[in-house]
Amino acid sequence: MSTPRISRRGLLGGGVAAAGVAGAFAVGRASADEGDSGSTAARSYAFRGEHQAGIVTPAQDRLHFAAFDVTTDDREELIGLLQDWTAAADRLTRGEAAGEVGPVEGDPLLPPDDTGEAIGLPPSGLTITFGFGPSLFDRFDLADRRPKALRRLPHFPADALDPAKSDGDLCVQACADDPQVAVHAVRNLARIAFGRASVRWSQLGFGRTSSTSTSQETPRNLFGFKDGTANLKAEETAALDEHLWVGADDDPAAAWLVGGSYLCARRINMRIETWDRQPLVDQEQFIGRTKGEGGPLSGGDEFADIDFDAITGTSPTMPVDSHVRVVHPDFHDGARMLRRGYNFVDGSDALGGLNAGLFFIAFVRDPDTHFIPIQNTMAKTDALMEYLKTTGSALFAVPPGIGEGEYVGQALFE
Numbered sequence: 012m013s014t015p016r017i018s019r020r021g022l023l024g025g026g027v028a029a030a031g032v033a034g035a036f037a038v039g040r041a042s043a044d045e046g047d048s049g050s051t052a053a054r055s056y057a058f059r060g061e062h063q064a065g066i067v068t069p070a071q072d073r074l075h076f077a078a079f080d081v082t083t084d085d086r087e088e089l090i091g092l093l094q095d096w097t098a099a100a101d102r103l104t105r106g107e108a109a110g111e112v113g114p115v116e117g118d119p120l121l122p123p124d125d126t127g128e129a130i131g132l133p134p135s136g137l138t139i140t141f142g143f144g145p146s147l148f149d150r151f152d153l154a155d156r157r158p159k160a161l162r163r164l165p166h167f168p169a170d171a172l173d174p175a176k177s178d179g180d181l182c183v184q185a186c187a188d189d190p191q192v193a194v195h196a197v198r199n200l201a202r203i204a205f206g207r208a209s210v211r212w213s214q215l216g217f218g219r220t221s222s223t224s225t226s227q228e229t230p231r232n233l234f235g236f237k238d239g240t241a242n243l244k245a246e247e248t249a250a251l252d253e254h255l256w257v258g259a260d261d262d263p264a265a266a267w268l269v270g271g272s273y274l275c276a277r278r279i280n281m282r283i284e285t286w287d288r289q290p291l292v293d294q295e296q297f298i299g300r301t302k303g304e305g306g307p308l309s310g311g312d313e314f315a316d317i318d319f320d321a322i323t324g325t326s327p328t329m330p331v332d333s334h335v336r337v338v339h340p341d342f343h344d345g346a347r348m349l350r351r352g353y354n355f356v357d358g359s360d361a362l363g364g365l366n367a368g369l370f371f372i373a374f375v376r377d378p379d380t381h382f383i384p385i386q387n388t389m390a391k392t393d394a395l396m397e398y399l400k401t402t403g404s405a406l407f408a409v410p411p412g413i414g415e416g417e418y419v420g421q422a423l424f425e
Contacts, residue, residue, distance in 0.1 A: 052188060055134035058104040060412040062256070062270060063419075065138030066349065066374050067245035069224040071186040074216030074353040075193040076276070076370065077201065078144070078179025078405060079208040086151045090424055092207040096141065096183075096200055097418040106134035109199035126202065128195050135189035139196055141419045142182040142274050142407030156423060158265035160273065160379050164406045168390040169399075176278055176403035179211045184274070184372070186351075190217070212403070214278060216353025216370045223351060229305060229313065233281055233354050233367055234398075236298050237305035240313055241340070243349040254347045254376055257411075261377065267422035270411030272374045275348075275382045278355075278403030281368040286398045297394040299335030307335065332394040338385055346381045348373040368399075378406060 056064045081089060099109045108114055110124025117123055148157035163178060183200055187193040194215070201210050220232050221239030225246050232238040243250055252258075257268045286294070291302060299317075300307055309318035309328045319336060321328035329336050340347050351374065356367040375381035390396060410420045 052135045053133045054136045054188075055104060055106060056136060056138050058101045058139065058413070059415060059417075062272075062412045063140045063409060064104070065140035065184055065186050066255070066272060066351070066409070067223055067251065068136075068138050068186075069227055069245070070219040070221060070351055071136045071138070071188045072217065072219060073187055073190040073193050074219075074370065075185045075190075075197045075213065076216065076372075077183050077185075077197045077213040078211045079181040079183070079201075079204060080211045081147065081150070081180040081208045083207045084150065086424075088207050089151060090418075092204055093141075093420055093424075094418040095203050097413060099200060099203055100139040100141075100196075100419075103196050103199070104134060104137050104139060106132075106137075109196075109203070126195065126199055128198075129192055132189060132192055132195075135187040135192040137185065137187040137192050137196060139200075140184040140186075140274075140409060142184070142409045143420060143423070144179045144181065144405065144407050146178065147180040153423065156264055156267060158262050158268055158408055160262070160377050161265075161406065161408045164275065164378070164404050165383065165387075167386055167401070169396055170390075170401045170404065172404055173402050176212045176214075178405050179407075181208060182274065182276075182405070182407045190215070214355060214370050214403075215357075216355050218354040220352040220354060220369060221350040223349060232369055233283060234286055234294070234298075236294075236300060236302055237313060238352075239350050240300075240305060241347070243347050250347065251349075254381060255349050255374055257376055265408075267420070268408055268410060272349075272376065272409045273378050273382075274407045274409050275371075275373045275375060275378055276403070276405040276407070277371040277386075277401050279369045279371050280366065280400045280402055282364075282398045282400065283367055284364050296330050296333060297398075299329050299333030308333075330394065332392055334389075334393050334395045337389055337393045343385050343388070344380075346385065348375045348381050348385075374409065 056068055058064060083089060103109055108125035112124045114123045114125040114127030114130055145157065145161045145163055148154055166172065183197055185193040185196040219230050221242045222229055223242065223245055225244050229237045229240050243254060255272055257271050259269050295301055295308065305313040306315055307317040307329065309321040317329060319329050319341065352369050352371045355370050356365060358366050360366045373382060410423065413419050
């Protein structure tokens, strides 16, 4: 598990960072300094370790996620890209430049090896997490090492998928408490990939929608409800071994993935204007929790045990189609997932409504047992589906952590 440390770059004054930064970024930095556990923008997380950072790391406030298509057919060029990405990510998460030289220190007659928009900014808790998509294994002599669970996610009922916002050979998840730090990371990794991989699609996110540590309060989604109350937490080590990390006996073909996980991504548009016109009592019935405190409708505070047998009048107190009941582990053989999603607002659509919603990210040990059955049930029976439209979908295998002298996914290629 990655542990936080303070970078010397965090000693830089905040005034340099703020000067010349647009208002939205300034707001992001102001909120980043007021984290749930008193953290500051100088916080950083080790890139190397047993597991990749950005999974059980306390969820940061901002996201830049990108999926890439590999454009080279040369296996050695792909390995070279992963080596270059590893070196750059190691530097970036320490609050350093993406390249060895830096944005202003090199030959003035040559392009800098870092784009420079993060000059003077502290690490802001940046984590960079890499994943491999199923399509990657159709090339580069990798077919016999493709995990059996790694394939395109099925087309679930009511999906309205845009192929241009789905799938990919590789993915990069950059999370930070400063949006410019996260964008800078993906921008420079994409630049490094030139000639070997290109961005297929990307997504910006703000306002985490789940807590991944007991030190964090439960956040709210764009429907105004607390989200991810029962999420897996970093402190639940036994549960993480059971539900999150790929085990040694899971798949003989995927020995290289032991200690890693699977990343399920879904771009979910919310029909916010329609939702906002619903009475409060109906909203709470759809969710299964109170909007204020987040307690289950069966009674108690947010973290109270849910009584699914409770009856109000002649009907279940927890409606059978309420979101909380439909996805609860009690009805899915105890399966749990680690959710790490973000809100997004991508402007307005042609009718003037917000193009907004949830960029859902979940890490699971096995999508065949911990995601696909739950998503199928939700798509068919969840009352919330009337207000949701999934427009993007992807699945990636996330290799285990990177040791000193290694590059991400090295065991896959050796």
